[in-house]
Amino acid sequence: MATSTPSAGKRAGKQLHLFGFVIHSPMNHTVGSWRHPRNNSLGYSFAEPEMWQEVARTLERGKFDGIFFADQLAAYSTYRGSRDAALRHAVQFPIQDPLLLIPMMAASTRHIGLLSTLSVSYYAPYMAVRKLSTLDHLTKGRIGWNIVTSFHQGEALNMGLEKMTPHDERYARADEFLEVCHKLWNSWEKDAVVMDRAGDVFVDPTKVHEIEHRGKYFSCPGFSPVTPSPQGHPVLIQAGASGPGRDFCAKWAEGAFTIQLTGRALASYAEDIRERARRAGRAKVPKVIAGIQIIVGENERAAREKQEELNELVSVEGSLALLSGHTGYDFSKRDLDTLVEDIQDLPGIQGLFEVFTKMHHEKVSLRTAAALYGRSVAQPQIVGDPEQVADQLIRLAEESSVDGFNITPTYTPGSFAEVVDLVVPVLQQRGAFRKEYAGTTLREHFEQTE
Amino acid sequence: MATSTPSAGKRAGKQLHLFGFVIHSPMNHTVGSWRHPRNNSLGYSFAEPEMWQEVARTLERGKFDGIFFADQLAAYSTYRGSRDAALRHAVQFPIQDPLLLIPMMAASTRHIGLLSTLSVSYYAPYMAVRKLSTLDHLTKGRIGWNIVTSFHQGEALNMGLEKMTPHDERYARADEFLEVCHKLWNSWEKDAVVMDRAGDVFVDPTKVHEIEHRGKYFSCPGFSPVTPSPQGHPVLIQAGASGPGRDFCAKWAEGAFTIQLTGRALASYAEDIRERARRAGRAKVPKVIAGIQIIVGENERAAREKQEELNELVSVEGSLALLSGHTGYDFSKRDLDTLVEDIQDLPGIQGLFEVFTKMHHEKVSLRTAAALYGRSVAQPQIVGDPEQVADQLIRLAEESSVDGFNITPTYTPGSFAEVVDLVVPVLQQRGAFRKEYAGTTLREHFEQTE
Numbered sequence: 001m002a003t004s005t006p007s008a009g010k011r012a013g014k015q016l017h018l019f020g021f022v023i024h025s026p027m028n029h030t031v032g033s034w035r036h037p038r039n040n041s042l043g044y045s046f047a048e049p050e051m052w053q054e055v056a057r058t059l060e061r062g063k064f065d066g067i068f069f070a071d072q073l074a075a076y077s078t079y080r081g082s083r084d085a086a087l088r089h090a091v092q093f094p095i096q097d098p099l100l101l102i103p104m105m106a107a108s109t110r111h112i113g114l115l116s117t118l119s120v121s122y123y124a125p126y127m128a129v130r131k132l133s134t135l136d137h138l139t140k141g142r143i144g145w146n147i148v149t150s151f152h153q154g155e156a157l158n159m160g161l162e163k164m165t166p167h168d169e170r171y172a173r174a175d176e177f178l179e180v181c182h183k184l185w186n187s188w189e190k191d192a193v194v195m196d197r198a199g200d201v202f203v204d205p206t207k208v209h210e211i212e213h214r215g216k217y218f219s220c221p222g223f224s225p226v227t228p229s230p231q232g233h234p235v236l237i238q239a240g241a242s243g244p245g246r247d248f249c250a251k252w253a254e255g256a257f258t259i260q261l262t263g264r265a266l267a268s269y270a271e272d273i274r275e276r277a278r279r280a281g282r283a284k285v286p287k288v289i290a291g292i293q294i295i296v297g298e299n300e301r302a303a304r305e306k307q308e309e310l311n312e313l314v315s316v317e318g319s320l321a322l323l324s325g326h327t328g329y330d331f332s333k334r335d336l337d338t339l340v341e342d343i344q345d346l347p348g349i350q351g352l353f354e355v356f357t358k359m360h361h362e363k364v365s366l367r368t369a370a371a372l373y374g375r376s377v378a379q380p381q382i383v384g385d386p387e388q389v390a391d392q393l394i395r396l397a398e399e400s401s402v403d404g405f406n407i408t409p410t411y412t413p414g415s416f417a418e419v420v421d422l423v424v425p426v427l428q429q430r431g432a433f434r435k436e437y438a439g440t441t442l443r444e445h446f447e448q449t450e
Numbered sequence: 451m452a453t454s455t456p457s458a459g460k461r462a463g464k465q466l467h468l469f470g471f472v473i474h475s476p477m478n479h480t481v482g483s484w485r486h487p488r489n490n491s492l493g494y495s496f497a498e499p500e501m502w503q504e505v506a507r508t509l510e511r512g513k514f515d516g517i518f519f520a521d522q523l524a525a526y527s528t529y530r531g532s533r534d535a536a537l538r539h540a541v542q543f544p545i546q547d548p549l550l551l552i553p554m555m556a557a558s559t560r561h562i563g564l565l566s567t568l569s570v571s572y573y574a575p576y577m578a579v580r581k582l583s584t585l586d587h588l589t590k591g592r593i594g595w596n597i598v599t600s601f602h603q604g605e606a607l608n609m610g611l612e613k614m615t616p617h618d619e620r621y622a623r624a625d626e627f628l629e630v631c632h633k634l635w636n637s638w639e640k641d642a643v644v645m646d647r648a649g650d651v652f653v654d655p656t657k658v659h660e661i662e663h664r665g666k667y668f669s670c671p672g673f674s675p676v677t678p679s680p681q682g683h684p685v686l687i688q689a690g691a692s693g694p695g696r697d698f699c700a701k702w703a704e705g706a707f708t709i710q711l712t713g714r715a716l717a718s719y720a721e722d723i724r725e726r727a728r729r730a731g732r733a734k735v736p737k738v739i740a741g742i743q744i745i746v747g748e749n750e751r752a753a754r755e756k757q758e759e760l761n762e763l764v765s766v767e768g769s770l771a772l773l774s775g776h777t778g779y780d781f782s783k784r785d786l787d788t789l790v791e792d793i794q795d796l797p798g799i800q801g802l803f804e805v806f807t808k809m810h811h812e813k814v815s816l817r818t819a820a821a822l823y824g825r826s827v828a829q830p831q832i833v834g835d836p837e838q839v840a841d842q843l844i845r846l847a848e849e850s851s852v853d854g855f856n857i858t859p860t861y862t863p864g865s866f867a868e869v870v871d872l873v874v875p876v877l878q879q880r881g882a883f884r885k886e887y888a889g890t891t892l893r894e895h896f897e898q899t900e
Contacts, residue, residue: 034652048587049557087653100552127523134497134547197485200539219612229497
C-alpha cells in the first residue's frame with residue numbers, strides 16, 4: 001500500500017467517511033470469529049437485538065456515517081457440493097433479515113445511518129420502494145440501500161426460481177429496476193400531502209402520478225404507496241466489480257463499495273469508477289468506500305498478538321467453504337498443498353492468489369491462501385497502536401483516493417468499541433474525521449466535508 | 451346482540467383476549483378519523499415511529515395480548531374507477547410496511563405481541579419464513595402472522611403480476627404455501643445449534659435437513675436460513691370468510707379473526723369455524739377473535755356525544771371508496787338515494803345492507819349505508835361508560851362464544867389509552883381479563899386462561 005498514485009493528495013484536508021461492515025449472522029467477515037472469547041461479550045445471541053443495538057450506539061458515539069449490512073439468503077454449498085462446512089463453521093450462516101434488525105437499531109440511536117443490502121432479484125421494485133421508503137420515514141432519513149443483483153444459485157432455488165438470470169442480463173434487469181424505483185420515488189409531488197382537516201383532504205390526488213411503467217422486465221402502473229420520505233430515496237450504494245457491474249454502479253450509485261487488498265488496486269478501482277461516472281454524465285461521482293479490518297492494541301506488539309490470536313481461529317475448512325461459495329469453484333477438487341502460483345486455470349481468482357503470494361514474500365499453498373481469505377474476505381488488516389492505525393488509514397485514503405472505509409469487526413461488539421475509543425480520537429486530532437454530525441440524515445453525513 | 455346461542459356460557463370464568471387493530475396508515479378503520487382533533491395528539495406523523503411506540507406501550511400497560519396490523523399494498527380505485535377519493539380521504543392509504551414498524555414497537559416494549567398481515571401472494575415461502583422467524587428472534591417470541599391471500603387487483607398489477615390467481619385456486623396455493631413454511635420451520639432439529647467453541651462447531655450439519663419441496667405452486671429445496679425461533683413459528687391468524695377461506699383458517703390457524711356486525715352472526719361464524727376445525731382433525735380449535743370499536747366516556751351521555759362527533763367525520767365519498775374497494779363493485783353507478791333494500795343484484799353485500807336496515811329500525815339509503823360502513827368497516831361500535839362497555843364485551847363474548855376482541859381505535863393513540871385506563875380495570879374486576887402476563891411470548895398470552 002505504499003505506491004503513490006496520480007490521485008494522491010486529492011483528499012488532503014478532506015474528511016473520511018466511516019461505516020461498520022456487518023452481517024446479521026454469527027460470523028461477519030472473519031471465519032471462526034464467533035469462537036473468539038471476546039465475541040458476543042454481552043451474552044446475547046446474534047439472533048437477538050441487544051448486541052446490534054450496542055453496536056449501533058457505539059458507532060454513533062464514534063460519529064460513524066453508518067452501519068452497513070451485507071446479506072445473503074442461503075448457505076454456501078459449493079465446497080464438496082455440500083452445505084456441511086458452511087453450517088459447521090457458521091460461514092455467514094445462519095443469516096437473518098437485516099431489514100428487520102435496522103428498525104431495532106434505529107430505535108436506540110438518533111444519528112447513525114443504517115444501510116442494508118437488498119437484492120433486485122427477489123423483490124419487485126414496488127415492494128422494494130415500499131420497504132425502503134417506510135424505513136426512511138421510520139428512521140427520519142437514515143437509510144441506505146446496497147443494491148445487489150445476487151450471484152448465489154442456492155438463493156434462487158430456494159426462492160423458487162428455476163435458474164439465475166445470466167450475469168450480463170442481470171445488470172440490464174437491475175438497470176430497469178432502478179428506473180422503476182426512481183419513477184416511484186418521484187410519483188408524489190413534494191406538496192401532495194396537504195392534511196387539510198377542515199377541507200377533508202389528506203392528499204391532493206392531482207399531485208400523485210401513475211408511473212405507467214411497462215418495460216422488458218418489469219410492469220408497474222401505479223405510484224408509491226408511501227409518501228416522499230425524508231431523504232426522497234435511500235442513499236444508493238453499489239459494489240459492482242465486473243465491467244457491467246461497474247457501469248451500473250457509476251450510473252446509479254452515490255457510494256461505490258469495494259474490497260481490494262492493496263492501495264494500488266484501490267486507487268485503480270476508484271479512478272475507474274469515477275471515469276465511468278463522468279462518461280455516464282453524472283454531475284456527482286460516487287464516493288468510494290473500501291472494506292478493511294482494524295486490529296488495534298495499546299501498542300504495536302499487543303495489536304500483533306491480537307491479530308495472531310484472531311487469525312488462529314480461522315479454520316481452513318470454513319475458509320474453503322467461503323472461498324468456494326464466493327468464487328463458485330469447488331476447491332475440494334484441489335490438493336491443499338498445491339502452490340497457488342501453479343493454479344493457472346482459474347483466471348477469476350488468480351489475481352487474488354498473486355497478491356497473497358506477494359504479501360507473504362514466499363510461496364503460498366492453497367491451504368494458506370484459503371486461510372488468508374478466511375481472515376477478512378480479502379480485506380486489508382490494518383494493525384497497530386491507535387496512532388499507527390490512524391496514520392495507515394489516512395495514508396491509504398490519500399494514496400488510493402478513496403473517500404472512506406467500511407470497517408469489518410473482529411469480535412463483536414468489542415472491536416468496534418476499540419476503534420471508536422482508540423482510533424477515532426486520533427483521526428479527529430489529525431483533522432481527518434468529524435467531531436460532530438453536521439446533519440441528521442445519512443446523506444448529510446455522507447456529504448459532510450468537514 | 452341479545453340472542454343466546456347454544457354456546458352461551460361456555461366462556462364463563464374464562465379470560466378475554468384483547469388486541470389493538472391498526473393499519474400503518476393515517477386512517478385505521480374509521481373514514482376521516484385522521485381529522486379528529488384528538489387524533490395523532492403527539493404531533494408526529496403516522497409515518498414516524500413515535501405514535502406507534504406510544505400505542506405499543508399503552509396496550510402493554512393494559513396487558514393486551516397483541517397489536518394486530520391489517521395491511522394492503524395499493525390504493526383502492528374501484529369507486530369511479532379512480533384512486534382520487536382514496537387519496538383525498540386517506541382511505542387506508544398511504545400505507546407503510548407494518549413488518550418494519552413492528553421492530554420499533556418491540557424495542558420499546560417487553561411483553562405485548564406484535565402481529566402483521568403478510569400476503570402469500572407477494573412473498574416466496576422461503577422469504578416469508580426468513581422474515582417471520584427473524585422477527586420472532588428479535589422480539590423474543592412475540593410475533594403473529596395474519597395470513598392473507600390478497601384480493602386487490604391494484605396490488606397484483608403494481609407487483610408486476612398480470613392477473614390475480616382465481617379465488618378458489620388462491621386457497622389451494624395458500625395451502626401449499628403453509629405446507630412449505632411448516633417444512634422450513636421444522637428443517638432444523640431443536641438442538642442443531644451447538645456453539646461448541648473448542649470443537650469449532652457452530653451448527654451440527656446432520657441436524658439440519660433439506661426439505662426438498664417440489665409442489666404445484668412452489669419449489670424450495672433447502673432449509674430455513676434462520677435457526678428455530680423462540681415460538682418455533684409465529685402465532686398463525688387467519689380471517690377467511692368464504693367457504694374455502696374458512697376451511698383454510700380451520701386447517702392452519704391458531705386464531706380466527708372475523709368482522710360481524712351482530713352477536714348472532716358472530717356466534718354462527720365461531721360455531722362454523724370450530725366445526726370445520728374438528729372436521730379437519732385439529733386437536734385444538736382456533737380461538738375466535740372479533741373486530742369491534744369501543745367508544746367510552748365517563749358517562750353514557752359523554753360516550754354518545756363522542757360517538758356523534760366521530761361519526762360526523764365520516765365522509766360519504768371516503769366511505770364509498772372503501773366500500774367499493776372492499777366489494778369490488780363501483781357504487782358510483784348507483785343513485786345514493788336508492789334504498790338499500792331495493793338493491794337486489796349484489797348478493798355479496800345484501801346481508802350487510804339488511805343488518806344496517808335492522809339496526810337503524812328504518813329504511814336506509816345507499817348514502818347512509820355507505821356512511822355506516824365508513825364508521826368502522828362494519829365492526830360493532832360498543833358505546834357507553836366504562837362499566838357499560840365492559841359488560842357489553844363480556845355479554846357479547848358469552849353470547850357469541852368468541853374468545854376475544856380486536857379493538858379498532860377511533861383517534862390514535864388516545865382512544866387506546868381510554869380503553870386501557872377506563873375499560874380494562876373493569877374487565878379485570880369482573881374476572882374477565884388478566885391482571886398480569888403469565889408468560890413472555892405471544893402464544894403464551896394467547897393460551898393464557900386466567
